Amino acid sequence: MGTTWHVTYLPGPQTAPPEQVQASLEGLLVSVNDSMSTWQVDSEISRFNRGVVGSWVPVSGHFARVMAEALRIGERSGGAYDVTVGPLVELWGFGPVQPRMELPQTSAIDAARNRVGQQFIEFDGELQRLRRLRKVELDLSSIAKGYAVDVLANALSEQGIDSFLVEVGGEMRVAGSSPRGDAWRIAVERPEPGARAVALGIALEDIAVATSGDYRNYFELEGRRYSHSIDPRTGYPVAHDLVSVTVLADDCMTADGWATALTVLGADEALALAEAEGLAVYLMRRDGERIVPLYSSAFAPWLEQSTPTQ
CATH class of the missing domain: 3.10.520.10 (ApbE-like domains)
Structure with a gap:
């Protein structure tokens, strides 16, 4: 995700050695990254963004859970949140490009807006699949870090660790005592x-x-x-x-x-x-x-x- 992560936890009597706990968490982060990183050309999200418009694409459990919440927040916020906003972000110089030295033209903004809109994403949660109705692209970076925190937190709980702080890129979750x-x-x-x-x-x-x-x-x-x-x-x-x-x-x-x-x-x-x-x-x-x-x-x-x- 192009950021750092940090975990502090209090081990219990049956907790695995720290090296083993770390390895298990790193493996989970890799799986989330492989699903939702737009920086990886072979990630699940990158393959979807290159796919054929109108075709259903099966997605992983990671992807489905994040998409369901992202679309819900987009709807509840009246469109203020939209996981297809990437073309506008890049146009204004906040994507993986150099910062802008001049403002984009109105025509360029209008063209980018034609490629934005979560209403052009159809999600089938029951069958765990989605498709594009227009050539929009997904970018889950505004919610994937938080999801990664949850994945690590749940994994620690499953290992019997009741007190922890998990942080990924500044987003965090705590349990138990410090x-x-x-x-x-x-x-x-x-x-x-x-x-x-x-x-x-x-x-x-x-x-x-x-x-x-x-x-x-x-x-x-x-x-x-x-x-x-x-x-x-x-x-x-x-x-x-x-x-x-x-x-x-x-x-x-x-x-x-x-x-x-x-x-x-x-x-x-x-x-x-x-x-x-x-x-x-x-x-x-x-x-x-x-x-x-x-x-x-x-x-x-x-x-x-x-x-x-x-």
Whole structure:
């Protein structure tokens, strides 16, 4: 996935040696990568994207589970989340190409938008297959890291490991107690370009957390900043004041996907949708030089034992 991964766990009396645990987890990561990496020409997703439009393609259990959740979040977010947004991401210079030195033409944006839309993907969950109704391409990078976290977390549980922290590319899931014997302390980063600072420390047990923001990956042109978060409904980078979204959920795949969707929506719409969906969400919006926090009612219980540093 072009990123790093990290696991901390407390072994039980019957836990295998660390080298064996690591090898088993690495094997699972390889299987997820082989399924959903757009950087591998022979991966399952790459083969699907090269396939014939209109033809049904059988998919693996990994792929089917992620597609079902991705399409659900896309529908519930009103199209703010869309796993076919890749052509727009590449057009704006946030794909595997050099950053843009000029803005794309309107005609190019319109052409790319014609290749975007999850409504052109038909998914048959019962038979575990899907097909394209138009020449769109899938990119699951906005949710696959979260799914990989879940795969590793479930594997640790199956090995009798009850206390762990699993992290892939910044998305994570915790269970049980930390090595200190208390809850895991997770930092929510303050959205400052070029700096590393903590906005909030949260005590977590048996839950997943994912964060999305526009303060790390962007470019500036003629005095204006262009975020890597592209709104698939308009074809343009988001231009609102929402700079960071943190989502808590039972599984990391769901947290990961929703963090991306809410980032696209902007603070007011994101908070309203979080309330409607019962999501535990912590938002940060920029007001001039200030960072203003907002949170959903489902997130409030975690603030009672949090450590604010703003």
